[in-house]
Amino acid sequence: SNPSLLILPGDGIGPEVMAEVRKIIDWYGTKRDLTFDVSEDLVGGAAYDKHGVPLADATMDKAQEVDAVLLGAVGGPKYDSLDFSVKPERGLLRLRKEMDLYANLRPAQCFDALADFSSLKRDVVAGLDIMIVRELTSGVYFGEPRGIFEEGNERVGINTQRYTESEIDRVARSAFELAMKRDKKLCSMEKANVMESGVLWREVVTKVGEDYPEVELSHMYADAGAMQLTRWPKQFDVIVTDNLFGDLLSDLAAMLTGSLGMLPSASLGAPMANGRPKALYEPVHGSAPDIAGQGKANPIACILSFAMALRYSFDAGDEATRLEEAVNAVLADGLRTADLLGEEGVQPVSTSEMGDAIVAKLDAS
Numbered sequence: 001s002n003p004s005l006l007i008l009p010g011d012g013i014g015p016e017v018m019a020e021v022r023k024i025i026d027w028y029g030t031k032r033d034l035t036f037d038v039s040e041d042l043v044g045g046a047a048y049d050k051h052g053v054p055l056a057d058a059t060m061d062k063a064q065e066v067d068a069v070l071l072g073a074v075g076g077p078k079y080d081s082l083d084f085s086v087k088p089e090r091g092l093l094r095l096r097k098e099m100d101l102y103a104n105l106r107p108a109q110c111f112d113a114l115a116d117f118s119s120l121k122r123d124v125v126a127g128l129d130i131m132i133v134r135e136l137t138s139g140v141y142f143g144e145p146r147g148i149f150e151e152g153n154e155r156v157g158i159n160t161q162r163y164t165e166s167e168i169d170r171v172a173r174s175a176f177e178l179a180m181k182r183d184k185k186l187c188s189m190e191k192a193n194v195m196e197s198g199v200l201w202r203e204v205v206t207k208v209g210e211d212y213p214e215v216e217l218s219h220m221y222a223d224a225g226a227m228q229l230t231r232w233p234k235q236f237d238v239i240v241t242d243n244l245f246g247d248l249l250s251d252l253a254a255m256l257t258g259s260l261g262m263l264p265s266a267s268l269g270a271p272m273a274n275g276r277p278k279a280l281y282e283p284v285h286g287s288a289p290d291i292a293g294q295g296k297a298n299p300i301a302c303i304l305s306f307a308m309a310l311r312y313s314f315d316a317g318d319e320a321t322r323l324e325e326a327v328n329a330v331l332a333d334g335l336r337t338a339d340l341l342g343e344e345g346v347q348p349v350s351t352s353e354m355g356d357a358i359v360a361k362l363d364a365s
């Protein structure tokens with residue numbers, strides 16, 4: 001049977017960028033005989049408007065069954081005054097929590113045509129393609145004890161960095177599996193020099209590495225890692241790190257390459273019965289209410305999120321590469337959505353013109 005995909009366009013520019021992904025999914029079905037069983041449903045404000053909750057139970061059930069979920073974006077000013085429990089973001093949080101998506105994948109990928117768009121020098125970023133795997137469901141953002149307490153005559157704010165061996169083991173496995181689908185190089189980052197949780201992290205990652213002898217494993221202190229990421233990021237392929245360091249390092253790495261409108265992401269959980277990991281793919285950007293409804297949104301972040309789904313959920317790495325090359329070719333032709341304007345000699349295009357141009361490049365591939 002065909003691989004299954006649940007599409008949740010969401011709010012604001014979510015449906016606009018998702019419409020372009022639909023063109024690409026259709027292309028794969030008609031031109032490459034790669035057909036997905038696609039279903040579409042509501043999330044975020046759109047779900048709240050219809051069901052009074054940002055994610056209906058039936059949608060949640062569906063998300064648990066499919067091979068992958070592709071989400072646009074949620075939120076918008078219309079929903080800002082809603083009660084916290086039904087805010088659009090809660091829909092996304094519910095998906096992440098109930099699917100137990102503990103590995104957050106954030107690539108930093110630089111398309112040649114945009115190398116001058118980076119704040120770093122062209123030769124540092126041109127051709128860059130690295131992946132940061134951030135542990136997403138544990139660590140200092142969740143550890144107990146936490147809170148603000150009275151201590152003597154002042155208050156103390158406490159958070160606890162806490163990782164069990166199994167939590168480290170499972171995210172390390174996700175990272176090694178990814179490395180196997182990429183350049184077989186993994187760098188683990190922690191602060192084993194000053195943190196016991198880091199000592200355990202390094203120990204467990206090293207142990208998991210014994211199951212992946214083909215992957216070249218290295219370790220780095222996270223502060224040194226931040227330096228190396230800006231000095232010479234191409235030394236890395238996959239980086240695995242905890243929730244806190246991953247939060248910082250993935251934002252840093254993302255900005256090596258430019259616009260929010262270009263950044264895809266994935267969140268992976270445990271392998272399902274068919275061996276595929278539970279997976280949610282989504283652009284890093286939000287619903288961009290300031291440009292919604294104007295045909296200005298860059299659909300590439302969402303399109304590249306689908307490319308990640310091809311590679312990491314559907315074992316179609318070659319097709320993912322084909323799609324990424326089509327994106328690169330369109331950018332090389334000078335086509336730019338509004339977020340990427342600024343250089344000379346580029347051609348401003350709308351959201352749907354960008355999608356059409358990418359499909360045309362696929363046709364020519």
Ligand code: NAI
Pocket residue numbers: 013017072073074075076077089092260261262282283284285286287288289290291296297298299301337338339
């Ligand atoms: P945002 O990412 O929606 O927008 C930030 C800026 O980047 C805006 O100026 C926007 O126009 C621009 N931008 C974002 N994506 C773009 C694209 N594809 N093409 C061109 N320009 C793009 O973040 P913001 O403004 O902080 O939040 C807006 C709403 O989105 C809020 O309701 C927020 O809660 C929600 N949000 C949702 C996320 C999600 O669904 N995962 C993530 C971040 C924010």
Ligand code: MG
Pocket residue numbers: 247248251
């Ligand atoms: Mg962050």
